[in-house]
């Protein structure tokens with residue numbers, strides 16, 4: 165008995181667990197698509213109510229997101245209930261017969277609430293489920309058959325993901341918002357635990373998107389006289405003005421602006437080993453002897469298990485393979501150490517501060 169509801173006993177029949185597990189996997193698409201639906205419907209903001217987070221029925225939530233007497237509360241409840249099983253929502257059953265179900269946000273659900281700066285993880289969810297990206301997913305097997313072209317490229321008439329973002333302003337804008345929504349909370353953790361920016365006066369953020377990482381670093385370290393936010397021209401064209409930060413458009417495969425140190429977050433992962441080596445060589449050339457490259461990247465554990473961390477990292481790896489580069493990948497600490505050596509860096513250390521990203525510090 166749980167919450168007063170009698171559970172139907174299940175007979176222990178050989179293979180039951182395996183059949184159940186494969187059914188769960190086969191139906192798994194319901195999870196990200198329902199998550200995308202709650203973000204599109206702005207459910208988290210409707211539930212949060214300035215921090216009250218009072219458990220609400222689906223009808224009550226619906227009345228906050230749609231015009232009166234419209235929408236289907238039963239279907240919203242079906243989505244909330246399924247996502248409660250993934251700890252996005254708490255489910256509160258108050259009546260004996262479970263006829264009334266109420267929902268509140270868990271800590272996971274709270275990451276979807278828009279903050280005072282208009283940011284949340286919601287934009288990242290939306291970014292991943294745009295039509296152009298979704299078209300690539302039925303072609304994952306193609307990355308095995310022929311890894312010379314990305315599934316995204318095959319599905320989008322020969323265009324790369326960054327090529328398409330560059331041509332479609334709404335995709336470019338969403339990418340900027342998605343990066344900001346993820347970067348700000350992660351950078352808080354990084355800046356609390358890492359002191360490697362000490363002594364730097366000119367810092368270059370390669371692929372810095374809207375400049376959020378750099379803004380936070382420059383705010384904390386007053387000795388940084390200039391931050392250079394370096395990204396593709398169409399990206400920096402949309403970046404907001406930030407005190408102490410200059411936006412510079414360019415291509416990191418050609419050259420990188422000079423600085424005492426180079427920072428980059430979520431860049432190397434996207435590219436092949438040869439491309440990473442080229443980016444690292446360009447970083448090496450941009451800094452003086454003794455200068456640092458500080459990269460913040462997802463780093464794979466050596467062993468495979470079913471923890472949230474391992475799964476989030478392995479799932480991100482398949483995302484990179486499908487969308488950005490068929491031979492771009494999440495790498496292990498050892499693989500990153502070796503790539504740094506090939507680019508000429510003399511020392512390396514990895515610092516684990518965040519569960520998803522690891523700081524990789526290379527010295528020239």
Ligand SMILES: C[S@@+](CC[C@H](N)C(=O)[O-])C[C@H]1O[C@@H](n2cnc3c(N)ncnc32)[C@H](O)[C@@H]1O
Nearest residue numbers: 343347371372373395396399414415416429430
């Ligand atoms: C995954 S995003 C990371 C953004 C930001 N560093 C963060 O973590 O929030 C990768 C960034 O690399 C930029 N980028 C892609 N190709 C680039 C190139 N050739 N030169 C410079 N930046 C590039 C993209 O525009 C994008 O902003």
